[in-house]
Amino acid sequence: METLRMVPPAFGNFKKALKDIEYGGYLILKGWQILWTSPMTHMDNSIFPEPSKFDPSRFENQSSIPPYSFIAFGGGPRICPGYEFARLETLVTIHYLVTQFTWKLCADNSFSRDPTPTPTQGLPIKLVPRKLR
Ligand code: HEM
Structure with missing residues (x-):
C-alpha cells in the first residue's frame, strides 16, 4: 500500500459533477468535467505526514x-x-x-511519469532459484 501511495500506477480519472459544488473556494458547476489525481x-x-518518506508502517x-x-x-461507487x-x-x-529466488536489480531504480510511472531503464533483474544455490 505504501508503494501504491507513493507511486500510484493510475494517475487519476475524469469525473462529471452531478450538481453544483464548492470545493476549496472554487465553484464547480453541474456538468463540468473534473480530473482527480491520486498523487x-x-x-x-x-x-x-512526511509524504516523501517510504514508511509502510503508516498503514x-x-x-x-x-x-x-x-x-x-479510486473510491466510491466506481472504485476499481x-x-x-x-x-x-x-x-x-x-x-x-522472495521465498523461491534471490534477485538483483540490474539497473538503477529511477522512473519517469508519462503520466504512469515507467522505469527509465526498463526493469532488468537477475533471478536465481534458491534451490540451485
Ligand atoms: C495495481 C493494479 C490496479 C490499479 C492501481 C487500478 C486502479 C484503478 C483506478 C484508479 C480506477 C479508476 C477508479 C475511479 O474512477 O474511481 C480503476 C478502474 C477500473 N479498474 Fe483497476 N486498477 C488495477 C487493477 C485492475 C485489475 C486487475 C482489473 C481487472 C481484473 C481492473 C479493472 C478495472 C475496471 C473495469 C475499472 C473501471 C471501473 C468503473 O469505471 O466502474 N483494475 N482501476
Whole structure:
C-alpha cells in the first residue's frame, strides 16, 4: 500500500459533477468535467505526514487513514473492481519472488511519469532459484 501511495500506477480519472459544488473556494458547476489525481492526495502532508518518506508502517493502523485518502484504486461507487484481485496477485508474486529466488536489480531504480510511472531503464533483474544455490 505504501508503494501504491507513493507511486500510484493510475494517475487519476475524469469525473462529471452531478450538481453544483464548492470545493476549496472554487465553484464547480453541474456538468463540468473534473480530473482527480491520486498523487495530489497521497502527497498531502496533512493526510500522510512526511509524504516523501517510504514508511509502510503508516498503514498499520487503518483507522488513522481518513476515508477517500488512499485512492490508488479510486473510491466510491466506481472504485476499481479489480482491487482485491490486483492486491492478491501482487502478494502471490512477491511471496514467490522472495521465498523461491534471490534477485538483483540490474539497473538503477529511477522512473519517469508519462503520466504512469515507467522505469527509465526498463526493469532488468537477475533471478536465481534458491534451490540451485
Ligand atoms: C495495481 C493494479 C490496479 C490499479 C492501481 C487500478 C486502479 C484503478 C483506478 C484508479 C480506477 C479508476 C477508479 C475511479 O474512477 O474511481 C480503476 C478502474 C477500473 N479498474 Fe483497476 N486498477 C488495477 C487493477 C485492475 C485489475 C486487475 C482489473 C481487472 C481484473 C481492473 C479493472 C478495472 C475496471 C473495469 C475499472 C473501471 C471501473 C468503473 O469505471 O466502474 N483494475 N482501476
